[in-house]
Amino acid sequence: MSATKNTAPVADQLAARLDELATLWMVDGPGSLTEQRLIQLAALAQKDPAFAEIAKRANALANDRSKGKMVAEEPFTAFQRLMRGEAEPVVQAPAPAPAAPAAAQTTAAVAMEEEPMEEDEVAFDDDPEMLAGFVTESQEHLAAIEEQILALERDPSQLPAVHAVFRAFHTIKGLAGFLGLKGVQGVAHEVETLLDHARNSRVQISVEIVDLVLESSEYLQAEVNRINGALNGADPGKAKNNRALLRTIATVTQRALEGGATSEPAAVEKTAPVAAPAPAPVKEETPAALTPKIEAPAAPAPVAKEDEPVAPAVSASTAPKVEAAAPAPAPKAEISVPAALELKAEAAPTPATAQKKVEPEPAAAIAPQAAVNKSEPISASIRIDTAKLDQLMDMVGEMVIAQSILSHNPIVANNRDARLIGDLAQLARITGEVQRRAMNIRMMPIGPLFQKNAKLVRDLSRRHGKQVELLLAGEGTELDKTIAEELSDPLLHMIRNALDHGIETPQERAAAGKNPTATLRLSAEHESGKIVVSISDDGRGLNPDKIFRKALERGLVTEDTQLTETEIFQLIFSPGFSTAEKITDISGRGVGMDVVRKHVENLRGHIQIESELGKGTTFYIHLPLTLAIIEGLVIVVGDHRYIIPVFSVREMLRPTPEMLVRVQGTEEMILMRGNLYPLVRLHRRFGIKPRSEDICQGLVVVCEGAGRQFCLHVDDLLGRQEIVIKSLGETFSDNTGLTGCAILGDGRIGLILDVVQIFKMPNETGEEAA
């Protein structure tokens, strides 16, 4: 620690990086990034003798690696220790049997950490940048941990997932070590040790271990939050005492090591018949180091095959799954052993159904797999400041406009030179492609957002004694980062809602003749240039009568209001509406479905509900692919051009005089196909001069927003085009009636109208108004 601490901060960072890389190395082999680091390291070694030894060692390791030698673990640990400044001059001889020394080292480390909780040495004002880096990086790793460990719980044989979790903990440990965050380091270290055993197949992943890892990651998360708070000026406070946690981890590690044997039979006894044949293969597997790793993932396969006849009828019923699960032969039981301990039906069918679901939808199945694999090489992506991305987008937008201006230049447009025409066409193609790619940078898969909720479902269903199986589909579907972020809250709330209101208790389900384990399905897919995220449960479904009565009670509707079922369902989005008989800690946290709808509408999306009483409910959230580009109608009022987003336009027409209806002399309405719509004259709202006051000389645009429709009178329509939305800036942030602006084809700015606000705002009474 001290050796590196004394050198420049860049060296610290580099060392932390190397530490992480060393881990990567062990698992994945060196990447190009590693080489880069080696070069940097060499440069550093020239300047600072303290790094000479590290550089030498690193090079030697890289050589071993490139010669295809399996680099044993021991030199790496030494390497890491060295980087941390724990002087250790002796280069380890080629590692003997890996198990023994590793274990020895572990116990030594455990002894070291078992001392009373060490105080953090971190100084919050010392290295704010490094700490901030630690916070962001740790958060990423913690998210990865959560995702992977839940995957592990479903299928404990997934070795890559163990590696991923191990790596994440290892990196956090390394980072925390350099920053002197002893609490974090200690916990991360212990978990790492445990996982190290797991990835070497000395320990079988069990529910206990999964819980423990999750608990540890929660501890780390709390610590990271504390540090983040401190960085933002809050009182850093003290690190939470981790002694108890450390002890638990050590005990579990010990117990797990002594016998996957002792702990697992215990589980078996409880879940008697199903799991009975399990311990045998497990035990055999444990000492046999590497070979079973390959066999293990293969295990679920036979089960899936047996289920195959049932597979196509995914939606038919969950009942057959359970039947299939019960008499399942040994390999199946092996998977469910750890899960069976506490989750029983909840977790047990998961692998089976996951496999089953996969069969009819190969595409959906590949996507999550690919996502998991993709997350392996960490160095494949870089982090960019979003401001830089925005600047890039701006410039790309400018380029597209400049290109368009150039191609519309009369001289260019009239030229007959074939070569120039060809070159210009090429330029146009390239510009278009650059724009498309630049837009694509902001896109990210929805998977992580779903994963975030996986743990929530697990926690809540356990706490409320409900058995829920979460199915994910279409995790690879990409959407704009901003949308993904903004979608997080509504999604969370809707899942809570489904768990609380939608899904019944196992008893109720059994009484209704359903599978006691409910299914909650999250999926995302592209649909005609939009994204549809659906949240589907097979719970009790929405009861239109109950909703209507409730709405009546709340004064949202009157006795004689005639509503279709769809309209009744939409009532649950009204402010102040809640059908929950009692407020639980799942839902009813002050966020109603009205807030959910508002969120989604802010993202220019809408929610559609399908529900069948007793069968379940599906919420479809329709969202645009990106917030950055919308389709807009360019309209004219007087000398001004405005843009109306197409999503808020229902139709457009040139009215006839008899359609105009006057109400109380001042207000106007348009009568169209028997419906009356309020008429809003845009020029009066904005206080500008129109070309004509006669609405028959202009057009009316039927706009829709916030659940109501009205007509907007404008002079003319110029066209429809895709526009890149820009903010008007903080100067006009509170300007009503506008959502932003866009640069039109001629380089001028068009203002984008917010039709809902325009409807609500009063007319301008300035002198220009006619």
Place this chain on the structure above:
Amino acid sequence: MAIKNNNQAKQVADTSRKHLIFSLGEEEFGIQVLNIKEIIQMQEITAVPKTAVYVKGVINLRGQVIPVLDLSARFNLPQRQYTPHTCIVVVRLATSMGERLIGAVADGVSEVLSIAEEDIEPSPDFGNGASVPYLLGMAKVRGKVKLLLDTDKVFYIEASQDIN
């Protein structure tokens, strides 16, 4: 204000003394060159409804949308026709959100003057209790007076609710 200017002069030596001189009608104004991003030719300004009279609208500055002010309206000067000399002076403002750009229509820019601190007098007091809020001071150069603007104040745009 003069004192503030004084300090700055010491720190940044010559550059802070340099002022861009531009005209609005009969009057000449100065803005510290340090605060100026660029001067661009007049272009079509998109009016934003429901804003103060001195806000001309927004322009597209190479992909960035920036507001443009009409300082004549701000200073209650008579409106004039645009001429080939009419231009937009783009000024940098430091805000809590980082640097922000804002433009101002000028009848024309004439020169960049290095104004010595001793030539700057504090903003005038007209005795009616209201001193001129946008001025840093007044500079006497070759017998003519240039009004030095406090960019932070003159380019501050009140929230639209406050207008009426």
